[in-house]
Amino acid sequence: MATAAELHDRALVIDGLSYHSDGYTGDVRVGGVDALNVTVCHFEADFTECCIDIAAWLARCAAPDSEWMPIRAADDLAVARRAGKIGLIMGWQNMRPVADDLDRLYLFHQLGVRVMQPTYNYRNFMGDGNLETEDAGLSQLGRDAVRLLNELGIAIDISHVGDATSRDILELSTQPVLATHVDARALTDLPRNKDDGLLRAVGESGGVVGVSV
Structure with missing residues (x-):
C-alpha cells in the first residue's frame, strides 16, 4: 500500500486558495504543490485596480526566469507540471470589479481569471455575503452572472457567500461549485463555515470543499 507521501508525489496537487502578493514560490516547491488558486486582486479592488493587479501577475508569468505559468484550461495543469512551472489559477474573492456590467466578465475571462467568488462577506450587486444579517439570496444580476460564468467556464466559489445566496447558486449552476x-x-x-446541507450540495454539484486551516 502506498504511503501518504507517495500518493502526494504522484498526485496533481492544487492549493484551493492562496494569497501570494509577491510571487514567492519557496514554500510551494517544498510542499510539492503543482498549482494554486491565487487571489490576484484585493477583496475591495475596483475595475481599474483589478486590471492593474492582473497585469502584474501576467508580467510575472512572462518574465524569462519565471516559475509561474497561467492556467487557462485543465490540460494546462499537466503542461505546467511537465515544464517544472507552478500553475497560476487566477481567482477573485469578490466580484466588485464587475459592478453591474456583466460584459466585463468576457474581458476578465480573456485575461485568464478562472475562479470567482460572487460576494465577499457583505452585500454587492450579485447577492449577499456570509456576514449579512439578512441574506436575501442572489439578485437578478447575480442569477445572470451565474449563467454567464457557467457559459465562460469560470468556476464559482461560495466560501464567503451567504447561505441563501449559496443555495441559489447551487440550485442554478449547471457546473460544479467550489467552497x-x-x-x-x-x-x-x-x-464563513458551511452547514452540512451546503457541504453535501457542493459535493453533489461535482465540486470540491477545501478545508481552511
Whole structure:
C-alpha cells in the first residue's frame, strides 16, 4: 500500500486558495504543490485596480526566469507540471470589479481569471455575503452572472457567500461549485463555515470543499 507521501508525489496537487502578493514560490516547491488558486486582486479592488493587479501577475508569468505559468484550461495543469512551472489559477474573492456590467466578465475571462467568488462577506450587486444579517439570496444580476460564468467556464466559489445566496447558486449552476476555504459549521460555528446541507450540495454539484486551516 502506498504511503501518504507517495500518493502526494504522484498526485496533481492544487492549493484551493492562496494569497501570494509577491510571487514567492519557496514554500510551494517544498510542499510539492503543482498549482494554486491565487487571489490576484484585493477583496475591495475596483475595475481599474483589478486590471492593474492582473497585469502584474501576467508580467510575472512572462518574465524569462519565471516559475509561474497561467492556467487557462485543465490540460494546462499537466503542461505546467511537465515544464517544472507552478500553475497560476487566477481567482477573485469578490466580484466588485464587475459592478453591474456583466460584459466585463468576457474581458476578465480573456485575461485568464478562472475562479470567482460572487460576494465577499457583505452585500454587492450579485447577492449577499456570509456576514449579512439578512441574506436575501442572489439578485437578478447575480442569477445572470451565474449563467454567464457557467457559459465562460469560470468556476464559482461560495466560501464567503451567504447561505441563501449559496443555495441559489447551487440550485442554478449547471457546473460544479467550489467552497475553496471553509470548515464544517457543525464543528465550528462561524459565519464563513458551511452547514452540512451546503457541504453535501457542493459535493453533489461535482465540486470540491477545501478545508481552511
